[in-house]
Amino acid sequence: MSAEAGPVHGDEPAPPLAPEPYGPMPHAPSAPPEGMQRQRLHPLTPLLESVRFLTAVAAAVGIQMFTSRNFLFAIYAALAAAVVGGIASLIALQYRGFVIWGRELHIYGGVFTRSHRTVPLDRLQSVDLVRPLQARVFGLAQLNIEVAGGDGTDAKLAYLKHDRAVELRAELLSIAGRPGAQPRTETAEDSTEDVPAGPEPLVPTVTVRKLALASLLEALPVQLTALLLFGTAFAVTGSIFGFTKVATALWFGFFAPALFGYLQSTVSTVNRFLRNCRFRITRDGGNLLIERGLTDTSHETVPVDRVTAVCFDEPILWRRKNWRRVEVWTAAVSQQISVLKSTTALPVGGPAEVAKVAAEALPELPATFAVQRPPRRARWRMPLRWKRTGALLDEKAFVVRHGWWVNTYVALPYARIQSVQVVQGRIQRLQGLATVHAMSAGSVGHTAKAAHRDVEEAVAMAAELRRRADAAAALEAPRLS
Structure with a gap:
C-alpha cells in the first residue's frame, strides 16, 4: 500500500467482503460424475479415419504383388491388416465417446494417451455437418464444432449415423441458444413425400x-x-x-x-x-446456412453477428463476364493463419447475386466501390497493380482493393476494427508516402491495407478510421471487437 493511502488501524475490523464478486461469474468447467454412460461413436469410425493409411498399404501390396507375382503375400498382408485393424478399432472404441453435461460437451478419446476435451456450449458459434465420401457410403456424418474466440474447428465428432448427427446438432444449438434450420437430407430431395421446403435460397443455384x-x-x-x-x-x-x-x-x-x-x-x-458443386445458401434468423459438395458434402453455419470481413475476388478472366466470388470471415475463423479456412458465401455470381449475398452477410453493404488510387508517384512500385489498388471510407466499412491475377476487395466493418496503424518505410519516407493497416478483431494475417497513400492522407485516414470504429463498436451489445 502506498503512503498516500492513509494510516492503517490494526484494531479496526476489516470491511466485510461482498456476497458476490462484481461482474459476470467466471465459467468453471465441471466434469461429469464418474460412471456416467458415454455416448459412443459409430463402430466404423477407426476404419474410416485410417482410410488413407489403408489405401497406401493396399497400393504397396499391389505393387509388390505385380512385381513379384506373389499372390499369397497379398492375401497374408490383407488378413494381417484386417486382424490388426479390427483389434485396434475395438480397443479405440472403448475409450472414445462424448457426454453432454449441463451446458458443456465433453469429448473423450485416446488409447495410450487419454484425452478429455471440454467444449463450453455458451460460446458455441456453429455446428457444421460434414459428410466425406467414405462416410456417405455407410450413411455416416461428422460434426465440426466451432467455439467463438477459438482457433477454428475446436472439436470434431466423427462418425455418427446421419440421423443421429442431425439430432445432436439441433440439441447442441438449442442448448447454446442458437437454434437453426435443420440441414436437408439427401433422401428428402429425391423422394416424393411431402418434406418441408425450408428457407428459400438467397440466389439461384450455381449450375x-x-x-x-x-x-x-x-x-x-x-x-x-x-x-x-x-x-x-x-x-x-x-x-x-x-x-x-x-x-x-x-x-x-x-x-x-x-x-x-x-x-x-x-x-x-x-x-x-x-x-x-450443388451450392445453396439460405438465411435463417441470424445465420447464413451454406450447403455444398458433390463427393464430400457439408452444411455450414455462418453467424451474421460475428462477420468480421467480406471479400470479393475477381480472377483476371472473370472480369469480362463480370463475375465475382464472395468470401466471408468470422471472428473464430479469422484467428487462423491459413486463408483456406474462410467461408465461401458464393463461389461465382453476377452483380445481382453478389449484391444480394453481400447485403445479407453485412447489412446495407454495397457490392461495388469507387476506391481512390494511390498517388501517381507510387505507380513505379506496383506498375501492374496500380490501377487496381485503392482504398475507400464507405458509410458501412473500410474498403481496400489489391491484386492483379486475382483482384480483391476487402470490406472491413468499422465495428470490427480493433487497431489501426500507419507504417512508413525508408523509401516511402523519401516519397512522402505511408501505408494504413486496419486489423479486425482476432485477425491473424488478415489485414485491410491501404498501400502507398500520401502521408497527410494516411494520418487523416487512420484518425477517421479510429473515430468511426469507436463510434460503431460502442453501439454494439455485446461488443465483439
Whole structure:
C-alpha cells in the first residue's frame, strides 16, 4: 500500500467482503460424475479415419504383388491388416465417446494417451455437418464444432449415423441458444413425400456448367503462363546446348518438380470445383446456412453477428463476364493463419447475386466501390497493380482493393476494427508516402491495407478510421471487437 493511502488501524475490523464478486461469474468447467454412460461413436469410425493409411498399404501390396507375382503375400498382408485393424478399432472404441453435461460437451478419446476435451456450449458459434465420401457410403456424418474466440474447428465428432448427427446438432444449438434450420437430407430431395421446403435460397443455384467454366477460367492463366515459360526455356537452351542434353538435365532438375506442382495445382482446382458443386445458401434468423459438395458434402453455419470481413475476388478472366466470388470471415475463423479456412458465401455470381449475398452477410453493404488510387508517384512500385489498388471510407466499412491475377476487395466493418496503424518505410519516407493497416478483431494475417497513400492522407485516414470504429463498436451489445 502506498503512503498516500492513509494510516492503517490494526484494531479496526476489516470491511466485510461482498456476497458476490462484481461482474459476470467466471465459467468453471465441471466434469461429469464418474460412471456416467458415454455416448459412443459409430463402430466404423477407426476404419474410416485410417482410410488413407489403408489405401497406401493396399497400393504397396499391389505393387509388390505385380512385381513379384506373389499372390499369397497379398492375401497374408490383407488378413494381417484386417486382424490388426479390427483389434485396434475395438480397443479405440472403448475409450472414445462424448457426454453432454449441463451446458458443456465433453469429448473423450485416446488409447495410450487419454484425452478429455471440454467444449463450453455458451460460446458455441456453429455446428457444421460434414459428410466425406467414405462416410456417405455407410450413411455416416461428422460434426465440426466451432467455439467463438477459438482457433477454428475446436472439436470434431466423427462418425455418427446421419440421423443421429442431425439430432445432436439441433440439441447442441438449442442448448447454446442458437437454434437453426435443420440441414436437408439427401433422401428428402429425391423422394416424393411431402418434406418441408425450408428457407428459400438467397440466389439461384450455381449450375455445374457455370462452376466448371469459372474454375477453368480461374486456373487457366497460371497454367498457360507456366507452360509458356517452360516451353520458351526449353527451346532457347536446347538450341544453344542441344536438345538431348538439355532435356535430360532439365527433366531431372526442373521439369519433374515443376510437373508435380502443375499436377498439384490441377488437383486443387478439381477439388475446389467438387467442393462447391450443388451450392445453396439460405438465411435463417441470424445465420447464413451454406450447403455444398458433390463427393464430400457439408452444411455450414455462418453467424451474421460475428462477420468480421467480406471479400470479393475477381480472377483476371472473370472480369469480362463480370463475375465475382464472395468470401466471408468470422471472428473464430479469422484467428487462423491459413486463408483456406474462410467461408465461401458464393463461389461465382453476377452483380445481382453478389449484391444480394453481400447485403445479407453485412447489412446495407454495397457490392461495388469507387476506391481512390494511390498517388501517381507510387505507380513505379506496383506498375501492374496500380490501377487496381485503392482504398475507400464507405458509410458501412473500410474498403481496400489489391491484386492483379486475382483482384480483391476487402470490406472491413468499422465495428470490427480493433487497431489501426500507419507504417512508413525508408523509401516511402523519401516519397512522402505511408501505408494504413486496419486489423479486425482476432485477425491473424488478415489485414485491410491501404498501400502507398500520401502521408497527410494516411494520418487523416487512420484518425477517421479510429473515430468511426469507436463510434460503431460502442453501439454494439455485446461488443465483439
